[in-house]
Amino acid sequence: MAKTLILLWVFLLFLLNQVKSQIDELFFDAGDDGAASIIRLNGAAQIQKNGILRLTNHTSRLLGQAFYSSGIQFQDSTDDKVSSFSTVFAFAIVPEYPKLGGHGFAFTISPSRELHGTLPSQYLGILNSSNVGNFSNHIFAVEFDTVQDYEFGDINDNHVGINFNSLVSNKSVPTAYFTTNSIKQDLDLKSGKVIQAWIDYDSSKKQLDVKLSPTSTKPNSSILTYEVDLSPIFQKYMYVGFSASTGLLASSHYIMGWSFKVNGEAKSLDLDSLPSLPGPKRNHHTPLILGVTLSAVLIMFLLFGIAIYLIRKIKNADVTEAWELDIGPHRFSYKDLNQATSGFKDEQLLGFGGFGRVYKGILPNSNTQVAVKRISHESKQGLREFASEIASIGRLRHRNLVQLLGWCRRLGDLLLVYDFMPNGSLDKYLFDEPKTILTWKQRFKIINGVASGLLYLHEEWEQKVIHRDIKAGNVLLDTELNGRLGDFGLAKLYEHGSNPSTTRVVGTLGYLAPELTRIGKPTTSSDVFAFGALLLEVVCGRRPIEHKALPEELILVDWVWKKMEIWCHFKRC
Template sequence: MTIIFLFIYTLTFFSIPSSFQLDEFTYIGFTHPETKLSLSLSDSAQINKNGILQLTSDTTKLTGHVFYSSPIHFKNSSFSFSTCFAFSIRPNDVKLGGGDGLTFAIAKSKDFTSALWGGHLGLFNSNNIGNFSNHIFAVEFDTYQNFEFGDMNDNHVGIDVNSLLSNNSALAGYFGDDLVQNEVNLKSGKPILAWIEYDSITSYVNVTISPSSSKPRIPLLSFPVRLSSIFEEYMYVGFSASTGLVSSSHYLLGWSFKLNGEAKSLDLNTLPSLPKTRKKHKSTLIISLSILVPFFVLTSILIVVLFLIKKLKNSEVIESWELEIGPHRYKYIELKKATRNFKESELLGFGGFGRVYKGTLPNPKIQVAVKRISHESKQGVREFISEISSIGKFRHRNLVQLLGWCRRGSDLLLVYDFMPNGSLDKLLFDQEKCVLNWEKRFNIIKGVASGLLYLHEGYEQTVIHRDVKASNVLLDDEMNARLGDFGLAKLYDHGSNPGTTRLVGTLGYLAPELTRTGRATTGCDVFAFGTLLLEIACGRRPIEPIGPDDLVLVDYVWSKWSEGSILDVVDLNFKGDFDENEVLMVLKLGLMCLSNEQLGRPSMRQVVSYLEGEVEIMEDLRVPSGGCVEVGGFEDYLHSYTPSSFEQTSSFTVLPKT
């Protein structure tokens, strides 16, 4: 009686997985009556009478799947795993070769009804291949060289993550005791044992194969990959196989699996025997060859041509000087995929320099802004290199961080942190309902001032931004200000005098001395910052068309100051709900920054001291006898130059939300 009990227990343990132990199972063949209850078979997969599980038959364009019916709880603690299985791939015709291969797969679902046959191996289709949302880890035993996926040959083993572009691959084989690799023909039709092991501590996947029951000491593939980012809490384990224009029969003879431990090894001598091969009539072979070979050759040529065209289209020539520039250099194809081929729906804004797109980079998944400089832009390679080499080294919480760059021919691209709340001018002027109270505005002012102080004094060189304005102030997810767009920035050593340069910038922000000397200084940034202060406090643009004349914001503020009604200029959107002392201080500070004389303006260090309350502003601001601004002659200065006189290469338009 005891012997009978032990026999029944042993048969149950080795033939079907325990319903109470879903982290370990072993199949010695697939003959047990309960096997169909524990396995989920789909498409052409079936269990033969001799106990062999057949995924595909000698028919073209097939897929076959078998998965363990219950999901495995991978993330209950650690999720190391081990599996051992015996398989055989038998081509329908040896001379034509095999097609297309078999995979061991771990996936979030066992439903692959939308997957394609052939090179997609029954796991993916043309729409989802490569998507990080697939959550698929697979080891492929590939018997068909598919140029679309960069296969090395028609007899290799590869490790795949969410795609069939293998993360690592090797010619099918095993290492003997003499450390020499011996080839294994996956299409031999003979049984082959495979071991796949993952250690969650070291994050390494090891893949080993052998034509015998003895496991080689050295794995064929050993590859580092963190499956924690791929696996969900519950995943399905199983196999997928497919045939294409050439057919093969894919067999499973046995399978064992264990979570957080070593799976039971299989002995080829105890597994079911493969069915005998059937000889095909010679005429059938001749007919098949006459039809398939020309088709196969033409298809292969077409695939190669399409592959080469795609490669050439996305290729990029890297010149020697580019290797010396930091920071990170992205591949063009990475940014193309991140922005969904620079799709219009991803467009954040545009201007004279080109366009800015929203993008998503994988591994790790982050959102970025990709600035694509237009071919027609006057910001060419020289300014592009300047922007990379300078802002790539900036490190300040109130400056937009440059993450990397790319150049492909005449395409120039910069990759920045993504600012979800857009630009300041959008929130000041383009919103039907203002969303910026005074507290937020004052915090933005202090942030921009801190960023400018870093540029003027905190960096290894003096940096003149030359295009400080509301549209170049971007806001992060916490409404903190980040000064961006350094395409016009000019750098010189501390203590030295800046040289003359061409007149660039935006009308309304340009310091008057620029037209006289052509010399950009930190005082020019202070002048533009003064205009920005008045914009934020008043909710008005620097120049606004009102009737036949234009309203010049600085003149308007001075006139109200001289009348003693300065609070009339405050933005109506928050009037009555603001700190009056802070608003008055900002208005006075704006007028000081807008002094017509460069030496009459405060430095950014003094500006920050005023804003932080360390120093009080004197009360002796006066309107000069000439009329307009102490800043002297600003109205005449504005009307002396038309917009066409200025090279507005950095103007920027923000698209409204859809």
């Protein structure tokens, strides 16, 4: 009886062998560490005591991988044709915060069981920024994604996609399933409920089918069908398994059971016989019992102590306001950020950003270097800019934008946490006799990166983002001197095709487009004007307004324009 209870979770794997074996399917006892002996775990992946495979937990920017330890032969030695295969697995995604996924997982077939150098977040632990899209990857994946990443053209934050060598899906659909009556029903990957998936490849038809259901019965209709020849993608021997990751927000990704077979149909799983997911953690509070025999003096001291404690607790508490509910919960506590920056000491000060100071910090739990922007919001102006920066850059994802990692608010402190840029801002490499002189190749690379990020803001994101403060001081450089645009405190968001409204003129002198002072409407053109001034800075190595220059050379843009007019007159152009 005890043995039967242990065998709740079974891995069903068929190995295609050159030697004719009488065993078609192998069964493994997860409770007796059988699964641990045949599954290669990487990253945060672990097999729990009840036999459930947990790929990730509620930790940000985490990845976990689990592959069958032996390679499986998918191609015959005399033929490059890929064999048919079938897999069934039951999974559950439990987000840290309801309705906020992070990030997703993928059933993966790879030439290696150890995917070195891969990244979490939108890369799902499968690829990284340098090899994404390469034909040499030989990666096949069916992704179950709970975050809409615009860099890879995701259709929504609840979809299933088929991917080859890239995170840009060759085909994807919103997550759903068909009932026994062929009625299509929506399905939420982030529901925390167990879902069963069937992935079948027919080599004769060259057709891939994906089916989903919250029940133990395999649907008749596929939610996703794609005609493809996998021969160019697969090698003779490949490894099968799963990869998952978390990003700014986190989810626990569970595999409850798994069946795989080559040249045959994998067995469906009985969801009722699978182990249960761990329940939510409960906070147990020890009740405060007051003895009726306490003297009046002791009660007064007790009440006084409680009052002092509550005052300190309220003073140091993180504050949640209505606008934050539309963005998401806090990602950092004030205590962690205070510890990371050594109490916001001047020794940790990196510089001054829009509406605040920026400090270098090291997060206590992960030892990750970050930049913490501390904003004083004594006025309502500061709070609005703080919310604007979260609302805009908090959902933006591009390699040439500084990534916002999280935020925190505590009474008079507003805090934004960013990726740390070790090479600082671009202006330090242009003015005041810099220690390092950038080569023309490096300058072009930086400008090209900023232009790519600006194009994403203006044209490629779901809304039009006007930065309004493009300058050398807001261009940060990473370890490889790639230019990343940061400081979105003045950013404005508009729907594509809408007419920007008139607002107060903000920005930095020397970068302001002439029409801004007349009409007061920020546009993509005013951003492009500021980018042009930045381009002149990089080429000339001088500030847009140089107070020590001659009057006719005071404003860089005007000075260059006059020089061009003289040159054109001389050349009669």
